[in-house]
Amino acid sequence: xxxxxxxxxxxxxxxxxxxxxxxxxxxxxxxxxxxxxxxxxxxxxxxxxxxxxxxxxxxxxxxxxxxxxxxxxxxxxxxxxxxxxxxxxxxxxxxxxxxxxxxxxxxxxxx
Amino acid sequence: xxxxxxxxxxxxxxxxxxxxxxxxxxxxxxxxxxxxxxxxxxxxxxxxxxxxxxxxxxxxxxxxxxxxxxxxxxxxxxxxxxxxxxxxxxxxxxxxxxxxxxxxxxxxxxxxxxx
Numbered sequence: 001x002x003x004x005x006x007x008x009x010x011x012x013x014x015x016x017x018x019x020x021x022x023x024x025x026x027x028x029x030x031x032x033x034x035x036x037x038x039x040x041x042x043x044x045x046x047x048x049x050x051x052x053x054x055x056x057x058x059x060x061x062x063x064x065x066x067x068x069x070x071x072x073x074x075x076x077x078x079x080x081x082x083x084x085x086x087x088x089x090x091x092x093x094x095x096x097x098x099x100x101x102x103x104x105x106x107x108x109x110x111x
Numbered sequence: 112x113x114x115x116x117x118x119x120x121x122x123x124x125x126x127x128x129x130x131x132x133x134x135x136x137x138x139x140x141x142x143x144x145x146x147x148x149x150x151x152x153x154x155x156x157x158x159x160x161x162x163x164x165x166x167x168x169x170x171x172x173x174x175x176x177x178x179x180x181x182x183x184x185x186x187x188x189x190x191x192x193x194x195x196x197x198x199x200x201x202x203x204x205x206x207x208x209x210x211x212x213x214x215x216x217x218x219x220x221x222x223x224x225x226x
Binding site: 006034036041042043044045046049089091097098099100101102103104 | 115142144146151152153154155156159166167169202204206209214215216217218219220
């Protein structure tokens with residue numbers, strides 16, 4: 001019940017295309033859903049986050065879509081660029097601090 | 112305007128030795144979290160500390176692992192009598208509080224290798 005399931009495991013997208021990463025959860029007590037971007041040798045960096053009372057949030061080329069009834073949320077990267085090539089983690093937080101991470105998606109954007 | 116600082120960046124230990132990982136939170140942050148990341152996996156929560164207090168250590172193995180966040184100085188994650196399975200990247204995060212508008216900021220981790 002504490003898991004966050006993330007797919008796909010890896011993703012190859014052409015430059016200018018849309019990258020889509022999906023996550024699903026079971027625990028309805030989760031109240032905060034961040035996405036992190038991680039480059040090799042670096043720590044995860046907060047990209048964008050959403051609360052379950054909002055169905056969509058957009059920041060620049062990054063959009064989170066949230067479906068509370070289906071307990072699913074997704075990250076869309078519009079106009080994907082080679083610099084977006086990284087590992088992306090969805091996460092869910094409950095109790096104010098305990099963050100549960102998905103297994104990650106390795107994105108490669110072809111130039 | 113330094114972020115979360117972790118050291119060392121890389122640590123090599125032989126089986127049975129002790130490993131000490133240090134984390135200095137961002138300025139103004141009093142909440143520290145430790146996570147472990149195995150290759151090709153997501154981060155797994157280990158422990159949450161505030162100054163001089165362990166708030167939640169439910170993700171930390173009961174034996175050989177300990178953590179502290181003293182009144183002065185960095186937070187320390189200590190692994191005694193290391194084994195090969197302890198090889199991983201250990202990340203520290205800090206925040207100014209627990210609310211969703213107080214996100215966790217991560218350091219660049221310590222890569223621990225056990226020979």
